[in-house]
Amino acid sequence: MTESAVKPDKAYTNDEIYARLQKAVQEHRLTPGTRLVEERLGELAGVSRTKIREVLSRLAHEGLVTLVPNRGAFIASPSVAQARDVFVTRRMIEPNMASMLSSRATPAQIRTLRRHSKQEQEARAKDDRPTIIRLSGELHVLIAQMVGNEILLRLMRELTSLTCLIITLYDKPNTPACPHTEHADLIDAIEAKDGARAARCMADHLMHIEHTLNFDVADADPPEIESLFD
Ligand SMILES: [Zn+2]
Known part of the structure; x- marks a missing residue:
């Protein structure tokens, strides 16, 4: 739990979180199939899960993220x-x-x-x-x-x-x-x-x-x- 105890210096905006995730995909640092845990992302970005969910649904709309009911969000794997x-x-x-x-x-x-x-x-x-x-x-x-x-x-x-x-x-x-x-x-x-x-x-x-x-x-x-x- 020591990791999650570290609070970020600031709360990131939705646009900043979106841009960071998009950049990570573009740089292949987040690869297809990677699970995006809402809670953990929220902790890291200093925002609520609701905000993370908004960003994830925007990415899902663009086809970069796949939302699986009851399982969560994953980086998409285009067929x-x-x-x-x-x-x-x-x-x-x-x-x-x-x-x-x-x-x-x-x-x-x-x-x-x-x-x-x-x-x-x-x-x-x-x-x-x-x-x-x-x-x-x-x-x-x-x-x-x-x-x-x-x-x-x-x-x-x-x-x-x-x-x-x-x-x-x-x-x-x-x-x-x-x-x-x-x-x-x-x-x-x-x-x-x-x-x-x-x-x-x-x-x-x-x-x-x-x-x-x-x-x-x-x-x-x-x-x-x-x-x-x-
Ligand atoms: Zn080119």
Whole structure:
């Protein structure tokens, strides 16, 4: 009980708790299937279980958390079908999003994208995988933010967080999240105001990420019981 006796210095707001949990998922520090104990989270964040429940239901709404009646909240484990749906959706949205930004990106926005890409490169040099994975996803969110469409931004936050869970579950060992040169190529195309090229870069890039995943193993369902008695 000594652990739980430690009181946090302050009570975190719902948004802060939400952001921390989301970041932990993005950095693979909370992996699929991890149980999120309301009471313990409440103690750590200095808030009531009711507040924790509010945050968890928001995360559940976004598909990051699964709420199981009488058992509690768990970090979601997207199925192969859900993972494929996420990538189909990303391929529908993101090439257009990149093309839209190409036509309107300001020099300041290009500088921000370059700075982000440099941070990614630094994380790579240090082989800091949690940061690499988080920053890779964030670049996509940043592009949505720059396009200036709130609904698109919300959707991209959700899709990139789900992608992080999918990468945790289905990654082939030792493959990087987003190949860094592809982000650089994408930023080049946006800076050149070449919408068609930016869209192509994004489509190829998403295809490459999907190809680093191994859905075959997970696709192999256990044998149906009927087949046991053939
Ligand atoms: Zn990427």
